[in-house]
Amino acid sequence: MFRDHVKLAIKNLRHRLSRSLLTLLGIAIGIMAIISLMALGEGMQQAVTGQLSSLSDVIIVSTGGNFLSSFGGGGGSTGQYFTQRDIAYVQRLQGVKDVSTQLAGAAMAEYNGKSTIVSLTGMDINVMRLQYATQNLEAGTFLNEGDQNKIMIGYGVAHSTFDSDVVVGDRIKLNGEKFFVSGIFGKQGMGGVSSDTVVLMSSRDFQKLTGQSNISLIYLRVYNVNDAESIATSIQNQINANHGKKDFATATTMTSILKTVQTVIGILQLVLVAIASIALVVASIGIMNTMLTSVMERTREIGIMKAIGATNTDIMSIFIIEGMLVSGIGGIIGILLGVFGSQGLTLILNSFMAMGVSSNLTPIITIMSVVLAVLVSLIVGVLSSLYPAWKAARMSPIEAVRYE
Amino acid sequence: MSTDVIVTQNLSKTYGRPPLQVHALRETNLSIKQGDYIAIIGPSGSGKSTLMNLLGCLDKPSTGKIFIDGKDVSTLNEKELARIRREKIGFIFQKYNLIPTLNALENVELSMGFAGVDAQTRTKKAKQLLELVELSKRLTHKPSEMSGGEQQRVAIARALANSPSIILADEPTGNVDSKSGDNIMCILEAVNARGETIIVVTHNMAIAQRAKRVLRIQDGVVQEGHV
Numbered sequence: 001m002f003r004d005h006v007k008l009a010i011k012n013l014r015h016r017l018s019r020s021l022l023t024l025l026g027i028a029i030g031i032m033a034i035i036s037l038m039a040l041g042e043g044m045q046q047a048v049t050g051q052l053s054s055l056s057d058v059i060i061v062s063t064g065g066n067f068l069s070s071f072g073g074g075g076g077s078t079g080q081y082f083t084q085r086d087i088a089y090v091q092r093l094q095g096v097k098d099v100s101t102q103l104a105g106a107a108m109a110e111y112n113g114k115s116t117i118v119s120l121t122g123m124d125i126n127v128m129r130l131q132y133a134t135q136n137l138e139a140g141t142f143l144n145e146g147d148q149n150k151i152m153i154g155y156g157v158a159h160s161t162f163d164s165d166v167v168v169g170d171r172i173k174l175n176g177e178k179f180f181v182s183g184i185f186g187k188q189g190m191g192g193v194s195s196d197t198v199v200l201m202s203s204r205d206f207q208k209l210t211g212q213s214n215i216s217l218i219y220l221r222v223y224n225v226n227d228a229e230s231i232a233t234s235i236q237n238q239i240n241a242n243h244g245k246k247d248f249a250t251a252t253t254m255t256s257i258l259k260t261v262q263t264v265i266g267i268l269q270l271v272l273v274a275i276a277s278i279a280l281v282v283a284s285i286g287i288m289n290t291m292l293t294s295v296m297e298r299t300r301e302i303g304i305m306k307a308i309g310a311t312n313t314d315i316m317s318i319f320i321i322e323g324m325l326v327s328g329i330g331g332i333i334g335i336l337l338g339v340f341g342s343q344g345l346t347l348i349l350n351s352f353m354a355m356g357v358s359s360n361l362t363p364i365i366t367i368m369s370v371v372l373a374v375l376v377s378l379i380v381g382v383l384s385s386l387y388p389a390w391k392a393a394r395m396s397p398i399e400a401v402r403y404e
Numbered sequence: 405m406s407t408d409v410i411v412t413q414n415l416s417k418t419y420g421r422p423p424l425q426v427h428a429l430r431e432t433n434l435s436i437k438q439g440d441y442i443a444i445i446g447p448s449g450s451g452k453s454t455l456m457n458l459l460g461c462l463d464k465p466s467t468g469k470i471f472i473d474g475k476d477v478s479t480l481n482e483k484e485l486a487r488i489r490r491e492k493i494g495f496i497f498q499k500y501n502l503i504p505t506l507n508a509l510e511n512v513e514l515s516m517g518f519a520g521v522d523a524q525t526r527t528k529k530a531k532q533l534l535e536l537v538e539l540s541k542r543l544t545h546k547p548s549e550m551s552g553g554e555q556q557r558v559a560i561a562r563a564l565a566n567s568p569s570i571i572l573a574d575e576p577t578g579n580v581d582s583k584s585g586d587n588i589m590c591i592l593e594a595v596n597a598r599g600e601t602i603i604v605v606t607h608n609m610a611i612a613q614r615a616k617r618v619l620r621i622q623d624g625v626v627q628e629g630h631v
Binding site for chain 2: 001003004011012014015300301304305306307308309310311312313314396397398401
């Protein structure tokens with residue numbers, strides 16, 4: 001019985017081949033969008049997780065609010081600085097492997113006859129390389145251990161601070177002393193506070209130049225990743241006690257940053273899928289529309305089938321199977337298109353957006369998303385053919401047979 | 405001894421509501437015996453089709469009862485009516501009404517499919533029936549590839565598929581030439597000779613004359629008639 005219904009449904013679909021194919025295409029595009037955007041989100045998730053988890057033994061202590069606001073940004077200065085007493089406490093703490101600091105200050109910069117004040121960041125070179133690992137370089141190279149009088153500058157410093165663009169190899173005067181521009185960061189993407197305005201140099205150069213050592217950030221690594229949370233808590237408590245304020249410092253572990261980032265990407269993923277679902281809703285309206293037309297056209301046929309003994313259930317089942325075939329086949333084609341589509345989308349994203357993290361993005365298609373796509377397309381098929389099928393089944397056989 | 409295959413009691417059908425009510429069929433009492441061959445004649449709009457639709461369980465009576473093989477069908481629900489249409493009744497329409505997407509064989513098999521007959525038995529029986537109506541060479545032809553007479557013969561084969569006891573034919577020769585029409589009536593008579601009850605609605609007096617019994621309808625009133 002069921003096989004007969006399927007056979008009838010297939011014959012009906014083939015009889016209106018071009019219309020069936022167009023309807024099917026709608027579903028295919030919807031599913032393709034969902035599959036490829038899910039693959040992209042998953043790829044993003046794993047790329048970020050991979051990069052950040054290599055830093056899982058790192059704790060960053062910043063003054064003021066959450067460290068995230070200064071991550072990759074090189075010191076959103078709060079005007080409050082750590083003292084040597086703070087540093088000494090951190091260095092003495094058990095389980096801490098090494099400690100380095102980031103210094104913040106300002107200097108008068110002069111280039112090509114124009115002078116302006118820029119904010120300076122000084123830090124250990126190896127820490128700098130880790131912290132800015134996810135940042136693209138527009139030109140030049142990172143600083144090396146032992147480099148003197150060399151700086152790296154942000155995109156904004158290079159392109160919109162002075163009258164003319166700064167290029168790698170140029171020299172900028174800071175407080176009258178010449179510094180060699182070794183590298184220029186690329187324009188920063190959407191996330192985080194901008195690294196565009198940063199001027200980076202080694203801690204030694206910083207102290208030599210400014211005579212100050214205003215520590216805005218403490219960067220430390222622990223021996224055991226499992227201790228990171230508890231060490232972070234004790235550092236935060238002690239430094240807050242040192243300064244007599246409850247919220248002087250924030251110690252953040254990479255694990256907690258990882259969680260935050262994963263949550264953010266998870267939300268992004270949901271939003272992407274929700275947008276893609278709109279295509280699917282449109283496609284299901286397409287199915288319903290096509291099927292309603294088909295029911296109208298086949299009024300007579302439905303009447304005949306009823307007259308020769310088809311039950312309402314028979315009629316409904318024929319039409320629902322028809323809808324499921326369209327959306328099921330469309331879904332499978334959509335999954336195949338999605339596999340290719342996600343590759344294409346990644347290529348486009350990688351070439352047009354220097355998003356740092358996404359530059360080595362590969363789409364990942366999970367079995368979950370494929371299963372989900374198949375289920376969703378079948379459900380869409382059933383739901384969108386339910387009303388037309390019900391309409392068909394409800395027809396009175398005599399009126400249907402008389403219908404011209 | 406022949407039994408009554410169809411009995412109607414005070415069967416009436418009205419359309420609309422007073423005062424615009426139309427009495428398509430009034431207080432009809434009929435008994436039709438197994439193996440009978442009945443022609444129903446009457447002018448257009450007299451209620452012939454209404455009677456056929458009621459006897460064929462395509463429509464429900466306004467008042468009165470219909471018994472088919474002794475069973476009151478006027479109280480049955482949609483599903484049970486479908487079962488009666490499938491098992492007891494074979495319908496033949498003036499306009500053939502084959503399914504355009506199916507070929508001759510598939511059209512004949514269709515009603516057996518609804519009855520749940522397995523594929524093998526179905527194909528075998530459909531081939532036999534198409535042989536009976538002399539269409540063995542047209543098995544894979546679609547309706548659009550056949551003449552009117554051929555299509556009507558496929559429709560007869562389809563009506564016979566589930567071995568119904570009653571064949572209802574609504575102007576079966578109305579859309580075919582006289583030679584094909586004659587051929588169709590010969591087939592129906594052969595079927596009647598096997599014991600099936602045949603009820604034919606017609607305008608054609610020559611066809612009505614061939615029947616064993618004639619019913620004349622005028623303004624919804626059925627009377628025993630003569631040609």
